[in-house]
Amino acid sequence: MRPTVNDIAREAGVSLATVDRVLNDRPGVRAKTVQAVQDAIARIGYVRDVAAANLARQRDYRLAFVLPDTDSQFNRTLLDALAEAHRQSAMARTDVLLRRFAAEDPHALAGILAALPGAGVVGVALMAPETPVIRDAIRNLRQKGLAVVALVSDLPNTERDHFVGIDNRAAGRAAAVLIGRFLRPGPSRVMVLSDSMLLRESIERRLGFDEVMQGRFPQIEVLPSLETHGQAAVLHRVVTDCLAHSPDIGGIYILGTGQRALTTTLQHLGLTGRSVVLGHELTPHARAALLSGAMDVVITQNVGHLVRSALRVLRAKIDRVPFDLSQEQIRIEIVIRENLPDSL
Amino acid sequence: MRPTVNDIAREAGVSLATVDRVLNDRPGVRAKTVQAVQDAIARIGYVRDVAAANLARQRDYRLAFVLPDTDSQFNRTLLDALAEAHRQSAMARTDVLLRRFAAEDPHALAGILAALPGAGVVGVALMAPETPVIRDAIRNLRQKGLAVVALVSDLPNTERDHFVGIDNRAAGRAAAVLIGRFLRPGPSRVMVLSDSMLLRESIERRLGFDEVMQGRFPQIEVLPSLETHGQAAVLHRVVTDCLAHSPDIGGIYILGTGQRALTTTLQHLGLTGRSVVLGHELTPHARAALLSGAMDVVITQNVGHLVRSALRVLRAKIDRVPFDLSQEQIRIEIVIRENLPDSL
DNA sequence: AGTTTTTTGAGGTGCGTACCTCAAAAACTT
DNA sequence: AAGTTTTTGAGGTACGCACCTCAAAAAACT
Numbered sequence A, B: 001m002r003p004t005v006n007d008i009a010r011e012a013g014v015s016l017a018t019v020d021r022v023l024n025d026r027p028g029v030r031a032k033t034v035q036a037v038q039d040a041i042a043r044i045g046y047v048r049d050v051a052a053a054n055l056a057r058q059r060d061y062r063l064a065f066v067l068p069d070t071d072s073q074f075n076r077t078l079l080d081a082l083a084e085a086h087r088q089s090a091m092a093r094t095d096v097l098l099r100r101f102a103a104e105d106p107h108a109l110a111g112i113l114a115a116l117p118g119a120g121v122v123g124v125a126l127m128a129p130e131t132p133v134i135r136d137a138i139r140n141l142r143q144k145g146l147a148v149v150a151l152v153s154d155l156p157n158t159e160r161d162h163f164v165g166i167d168n169r170a171a172g173r174a175a176a177v178l179i180g181r182f183l184r185p186g187p188s189r190v191m192v193l194s195d196s197m198l199l200r201e202s203i204e205r206r207l208g209f210d211e212v213m214q215g216r217f218p219q220i221e222v223l224p225s226l227e228t229h230g231q232a233a234v235l236h237r238v239v240t241d242c243l244a245h246s247p248d249i250g251g252i253y254i255l256g257t258g259q260r261a262l263t264t265t266l267q268h269l270g271l272t273g274r275s276v277v278l279g280h281e282l283t284p285h286a287r288a289a290l291l292s293g294a295m296d297v298v299i300t301q302n303v304g305h306l307v308r309s310a311l312r313v314l315r316a317k318i319d320r321v322p323f324d325l326s327q328e329q330i331r332i333e334i335v336i337r338e339n340l341p342d343s344l
Numbered sequence C: 001a002g003t004t005t006t007t008t009g010a011g012g013t014g015c016g017t018a019c020c021t022c023a024a025a026a027a028c029t030t
Numbered sequence D: 001a002a003g004t005t006t007t008t009g010a011g012g013t014a015c016g017c018a019c020c021t022c023a024a025a026a027a028a029c030t
Helices: A005-012 A016-023 A031-044 A050-057 A073-092 A106-115 A132-143 A168-182 A200-216 A232-245 A259-268 A284-292 A303-319 B005-012 B016-023 B031-044 B050-057 B073-092 B106-115 B132-143 B168-182 B200-216 B232-245 B259-268 B284-292 B303-319
Strands: A061-068 A094-101 A123-126 A147-151 A162-164 A188-194 A220-222 A249-254 A276-280 A297-300 A333-335 B061-068 B094-101 B123-126 B147-151 B162-164 B188-194 B220-222 B249-254 B276-280 B297-300 B333-335
Touching: A005 A016, A005 A031, A016 A031, A050 B050, A061 A073, A061 A106, A061 A303, A073 A094, A073 A284, A073 A303, A094 A106, A094 A303, A106 A132, A123 A303, A132 A147, A147 A303, A162 A303, A168 A200, A168 A249, A168 A276, A168 A297, A168 B168, A188 A200, A188 A232, A200 A220, A232 A259, A249 A259, A259 A276, A259 A284, A276 A284, A284 A297, A333 B333, B005 B016, B005 B031, B016 B031, B061 B073, B061 B106, B061 B303, B073 B094, B073 B284, B073 B303, B094 B106, B094 B303, B106 B132, B123 B303, B132 B147, B147 B303, B162 B303, B168 B200, B168 B249, B168 B276, B168 B297, B188 B200, B188 B232, B200 B220, B232 B259, B249 B259, B259 B276, B259 B284, B276 B284, B284 B297
Parallel strands: A061 A094, A061 A123, A123 A147, A147 A162, A188 A220, A188 A249, A249 A276, A276 A297, B061 B094, B061 B123, B123 B147, B147 B162, B188 B220, B188 B249, B249 B276, B276 B297
Antiparallel strands: A297 A333, B297 B333
């Protein structure tokens, strides 16, 4: 039988009320008594029944996901996963709010964040670039007792509780190894496409990529990143240009969005399947591209895990319960046609 | 506010007792009344609060993991993951029993399974080869109302509720693509090592492997499987032999256990790093081998996910609650040095 | 010593559900 | 219509915990 609060009281020789005061940090207990209760807890191995506690507390975890309003495929799958998690969590007294902000407006974002405590939100998962304004906003949230996790894109210099996402530098290294080994031996060139080299993820992926390419595949020449600014037309132009000047491109590494634009451009040029193509994030289009052979490898993070991990971590932080770090580590998944999962 | 049982009663115009009878499949309710209650439930969108239900039920999910007593690394990490899940689930009123059976004795296994209902077990995760005796044992468990999931190794012709594990044929295909593309172009030969070609997993992996090798890499010759029977000495001998006869082995695919024996054998022969080496299951030794370059790729399933998925599915089956199939799909993970996770 | 302040105890209620009992009502029998 | 069976209702207790009140005890002050 699991020990209960009553067992603590008996073991510590105090009343239930005192145990309750200690357990819930209520004032009016002498330090000595607190210690006695905590000793008793340790002795009998009491673990709070979180389910019962939340039931009694009438607690509905009010959590918020704050995401940019970009209309990328990745964002869409993220929203899908969130909706799914939301449906599932109808059973777990969790209420998930979604807040979207204009991607280029850090002040609007700060406003949204500032409004969360007033809305009764006790935990926030945030996907946003790090700016001074955001740093302050996060500090404020933490001071008001909210749990804050960074999602997908880390906010390392803020007071966020946790980061839910992958090590993008390692992802870039993995990309380099795969392209390097898939290319036939001998000199060749690799094209790198990115939305903008200002984004933290792009920079980190590129760093990891170059690291391995220089160290392990010196015969491969990596061209400077071509920036697409998320626009299909720009991508089409720069890729066409680049291939015109250097037709011997053996590999294409697409750091960010634009997979669809890339594969259609290659198809236009009749070059599908000619180079090793590696991209990030397993979107529906990436799935199709893997199946058709238009792409060779996708490096991805499981969006469902991402969302569920964020939810678990937030709940754990709010309950002040430790969590299993190794379970919350998001894997860098390598996906080829052969290990493509059935869904998502 | 979430609707409760009381809301159902009001909405359906019946008493709480009747609602309770319907919700918990208790007898003594007219079909018409059952329908009225279910309509009310649908109308107000009631979802049972599983936490409160379990609290009231005083239910401790008594689950059993039934595993072979083999002392392989995979088994050991599985046990570790189980222990970890067990510690975590101290909070979730779940009691996990572990039963191990002599790997070669299906009757002992049947005995263990038969004893579970008497021990109050309501759910079983089973990792065992499929035999007629086991099929019967599983049918009996199901008839007694236990939930049964197959773990790692499927039992497709039994009445198990669910299979928690990967598609090994797809894993074999992925192995073939990786070895095929990592090898330099042109003819070469691949050695395949397996414990015994009688195990379902080995057969399926080999099937998938051959499928891709024949179709996509016809210039690569795949040698017949060398059986090691899980013994390091045997492996050492057959590998040494094989390499003596065909020194031009470009790739080695190790279907089952024996990674350590293989890498030490290769080291002995001074051939470390000469061929592309791919194995299954990310054991501590496989980690080390990836880091040192003694192995190139590992195809694995996340053992932590495996265990947690089995637990979630069992709980869902017992609660008669639907579960998110896509969440419970175990991924075929491709691991190279660069995306090696920090832990496990 | 008496007085004030702090600490503790005893007891209660409610969260949403399960499960029980007993009597009343309704639906079938013959 | 009277009896029998089935169905329903009203009410209670319990689960483990949070949170509340009020009085009693203990400790800290004059």
